[in-house]
Amino acid sequence: MVECGGGSTSQYNMSNYVSSKELTIIQAPFCGGQGKPGVEKGPKYMLKNGLQSQLGDLGWTTTVETPLDAAELKLMMERDEVTDQYKRSKRPNLVGDNTKKIYHAVKKTCSEGKFALTLGGDHSIAIGTVSGALAQYPDLGLLWIDAHADINTLESTNSGNLHGCPVSFLLGLNDDCPESLKWVPGDLKPEKIAYIGLRDVDDAEKKIIKDLGIKAFSMYHVDKYGINKVIEMALQAVHPETNGHGPIMCSYDVDAVDPLFVPATGTPVRGGLTLREALFLVERLAETKDLVALDIVECNPDLAVDDIHVSNTISAGCAIARCALGETLL
Numbered sequence: 525m526v527e528c529g530g531g532s533t534s535q536y537n538m539s540n541y542v543s544s545k546e547l548t549i550i551q552a553p554f555c556g557g558q559g560k561p562g563v564e565k566g567p568k569y570m571l572k573n574g575l576q577s578q579l580g581d582l583g584w585t586t587t588v589e590t591p592l593d594a595a596e597l598k599l600m601m602e603r604d605e606v607t608d609q610y611k612r613s614k615r616p617n618l619v620g621d622n623t624k625k626i627y628h629a630v631k632k633t634c635s636e637g638k639f640a641l642t643l644g645g646d647h648s649i650a651i652g653t654v655s656g657a658l659a660q661y662p663d664l665g666l667l668w669i670d671a672h673a674d675i676n677t678l679e680s681t682n683s684g685n686l687h688g689c690p691v692s693f694l695l696g697l698n699d700d701c702p703e704s705l706k707w708v709p710g711d712l713k714p715e716k717i718a719y720i721g722l723r724d725v726d727d728a729e730k731k732i733i734k735d736l737g738i739k740a741f742s743m744y745h746v747d748k749y750g751i752n753k754v755i756e757m758a759l760q761a762v763h764p765e766t767n768g769h770g771p772i773m774c775s776y777d778v779d780a781v782d783p784l785f786v787p788a789t790g791t792p793v794r795g796g797l798t799l800r801e802a803l804f805l806v807e808r809l810a811e812t813k814d815l816v817a818l819d820i821v822e823c824n825p826d827l828a829v830d831d832i833h834v835s836n837t838i839s840a841g842c843a844i845a846r847c848a849l850g851e852t853l854l
C-alpha cells in the first residue's frame with residue numbers, strides 16, 4: 525500500500541515522544557576517539573552552513589549547547605597522547621570524561637521532552653549520546669548507520685581508536701576498563717540495535733555481532749531488498765512486540781554514505797549509500813514520528829582535497845538533520 529502525507533502540515537509536526545517541536549543542538553567537537561585532527565570542526569561547519577535557521581524554518585525552536593571545552597580539549601589531546609592508554613586503546617580517559625559530559629547534555633534534553641541533535645566529532649561520542657537517550661527511554665531502539673560496526677572491545681581493537689568501539693561500551697562488553705569509562709551504564713540490549721550500511725567490519729566484530737545475534741543490514745542487503753524494506757526490517761527488529769513502533773535513536777556516521785557524496789571523512793569506504801538512500805532513510809524515520817535523538821558524526825573538513833569536498837560533506841550532514849526533522853514531509 526502506498527502511503528501519502530495528510531493534507532495539513534501539522535500531521536508531521538506531532539511527534540509521539542517530543543512534546544513541542546523543541547530541540548537542542550548539542551555540539552560535540554571531539555576528536556580523541558581517532559587520530560585525524562579536524563573532525564572536531566564538524567559542529568562549527570554545520571552551524572556555519574546555517575543549520576540552526578534551517579531547522580527554524582521547519583518549525584523547530586532550537587537552542588545550542590556546548591558541553592565540551594574546546595580549549596581544554598586541545599591541550600589534553602596534546603598532553604595525553606602518550607600517557608593516556610589502556611590495553612590497546614588510545615586516550616580512554618579523554619574519551620571517558622568527554623562522553624560523560626555529552627551524556628548529561630543529551631539526558632537533560634530528552635528528560636525535558638526535547639529532541640536531541642548531537643553534532644560530532646568522531647563516533648566515540650555516541651557512548652554519551654545513546655546512554656543519555658536510553659536514560660530517558662528505556663525501550664529505545666538504536667539504528668546505527670555506518671560503513672563500520674564500531675563494536676570492537678578494548679581487547680579486540682586493532683587500531684586502538686575508540687571511535688571503533690562505542691557499541692561495545694553501550695552493550696557493557698568492557699568490564700575491565702579505566703575508571704573514567706566506568707560511568708557508562710552499558711545496559712543497551714543487543715536486540716535493540718540494528719545496523720544499516722555496513723561494508724567494512726573487522727573479523728573480531730563479525731564474531732561479536734554473530735554471537736550476540738545483532739541485526740545487521742549491510743550494503744548487500746540494501747542492494748538486495750532496497751532501502752525502504754531494510755528500514756522496515758530494522759524497525760521491526762528493534763521493536764518486535766509493537767510492530768516496529770517505539771522510541772528510536774539514530775546514530776548516523778556520514779561514512780555510511782558513499783565517499784562520492786561525502787568525501788571529507790576519516791575512514792571512507794567505497795560502495796556506500798547513495799545520497800538519496802542516505803536521505804530517504806531519515807525521511808522515513810521522520811515519518812514514523814518515533815525519532816527522539818540523532819547524531820551526525822565523522823565530518824572532517826580538514827580531510828577534503830578541495831572546497832567542493834568540504835561543502836558536499838557539510839551540506840550532506842545538514843541535509844540528514846533536516847530530513848530527519850521533517851523537511852521533505854511537509
Ligand SMILES: NC(=[NH2+])NCCC[C@H](N)C(=O)O
Pocket residue numbers: 646647648672673674676681682683684685687688689724725726777779790791822
Ligand atoms: N567511527 C568510525 N569511523 N569507525 C571506524 C572504525 C574502523 C576500525 N574498525 C577500527 O576499529 O578502528
Ligand SMILES: [Mn+2]
Pocket residue numbers: 670671672777779780791
Ligand atoms: Mn564509520
Ligand SMILES: [Mn+2]
Pocket residue numbers: 647670672674687777
Ligand atoms: Mn562510526
